[in-house]
Amino acid sequence: MTHKLWGARFAAAPSALLHVLNDSFGFDRELFAEDVEGSVAWAKALVPAGVLTASEAETIVNALRAIPDPSAPCSAGFQPAPPSEEFEDVHSYVEAKLYDAVGALAGKLHTGRSRNDQVATDLKLWLVRACREAEALTDELASALKSRAADEAATPMPGFTHSKQAEPVTFGHWCLAYVEMLGRDRARFLDAASRGDECPLGSGALAGTPLAIDRDALAKSLGFARATRNSLDAVSDRDFAAEYLFTAAMLLSHLSRLAEDLIFFSSDEAAYVELPDAMATGSSRMPQKKNPDVLELARGHAGRAIGELTGLLALLKGLPLAYDKDLQLDKEPLFRIRIVLGTVVPALTAIASGLTLNRDRMRAAAESDLLLATAVADALAASGTPFREAHEIVGARLGSIRELAKEHGITVESVLEKKNSKGGTAPARVREAATS
Ligand code: ARG
16 A cells, blocks of 8 residues: 555545646655655654654664665656656655555654655755756866867957957957856855755744754754754745756856857858867758757757746745745756756867867958957057047048058057956966966
């Protein structure tokens, strides 16, 4: 018989329609490891609280550790597994398996605990890990870009504003712009992890637990930095979930911009770079095609991630205290995003490391007349002409910009070298930033 967590006050069995809507085991199996961890810690805390003897706790802990992992559905791919009819949620699964193993003793484990503080605890354990994992993946991408920047600190290419050629920059400088963005993303993941590093266990259903539990010691035993401070907030707070989704959406927005740049750089028109073969796709119809599908998918996933964030915020905004079942729907977006990050970020790392540069094309484009116009105006300004007048003069003589540039000894190298103040594209500055 499958053990049920509730039902005594009901005259009719739950309808099949209720199961489809209410059951979450199909996706919250992802929290299995965390649910076992939380239950092990709770069983141990029940000993000093006088609910379990030390040997009962040991029996429960050993049985919990032997429960088979119901195989996390999302680790297999993007599609969540269909809901299981057998268990309502991961907590019911763990408890049912515990009953199978130790009989009636299993019924003592839920003393003073609720699924509300249990699920909040599971999710926080999961999210702290997901944040750290995302930070590490982001760091790998940033390192790949940084090492390319060190090698290409003096490689000229056109810089753009409004998608129009603007002034020369170096390819290394372009790489480091993304390193800056990724640095902020990493800090946000770590920050979210440390803000969410609080243990809700011991908050009960909403009002706290009637047992004498040392919640700080319990929090520490689970590896949390501290215990939450208000039970109503602890069971209903999902800020950390929203923060994870925001941070992921921000990271993916950066990756989408990177993808957008690389799609253009690898286009037949620009041809500044070529994607590694292993990270490009072909066409079923046009034999010559080498397509940037990976980059387009990164861009697409950024859009969907923004949707996941707004979906969760909309879910949260009207919830009365404390726990409401709407909160069960907080999980799938988190599980999906972890898979997206685990797929997209390493794919972009592979592209960043494997990109072939067509330095001649980049240089030729960076040396085009129009890209030198600002430097000519700067040169006139340097010899005393007010910059506004210099701008007018150069603007009126764009047809002879090449001669003007020559007159003033302006080359793409001299233009780059002049941008030598902190944060500028001068090769020396780029080299310094790439190796610091
Ligand atoms: N599956 C539920 C969730 O994910 C667990 C908490 C259930 N609590 C309750 N009061 N029904 O939120």
